[in-house]
Amino acid sequence: MVARIVTLVLLGLLALIHNQLWLGEGSVARAQALQSQIQAQQVINAGLQQEVDRLHSEVQDLKEGSEMIEEQARGELGMVKPGEIYVQITQ
Template identity: 45%
Template sequence: MRIVPIVFAVLALLVQAELWFGKGGVPHVMALKAELAEQKASNERLREGNGRLAAEVADLKDGLEMVEEKARLELGMIKPDETLVVVSGAR
């Protein structure tokens, strides 16, 4: 009769060991939660970037203002009747 409680105690210890140290144990779950949080943050950053790019595409499709601004800033282009003035920073 004394062996039954010992067997149950050993089985309970095995279940607890699997819970704490096994493949689906607490450390593994915590690592997965950290990875999930990191992935969610990355997804949010990418979602914001996609929103900015979608707005830029809409601007490029709708009007020439964005095209003109890009040409001025990135290519240094000016209109035929304009004079380019470059202001240097304070010394």
């Protein structure tokens, strides 16, 4: 009789543990969902890191030389040197 009660109690505890494992807040499905979110965020972070590196390189070029400043002025502002003629071709 006591052995049956102990067995039933242990089976009940086992059922509770399995319920938590498969359906609870820390379940296997939740862990897999979080893992996929982590992977997606890592992809986003890698893209953003490339942009940060590019901007850092651009800032370094601006600090070190005037070629980058001249290129920016010509491309974005349409500036020309004395004696040059500005020609714009539209399609």
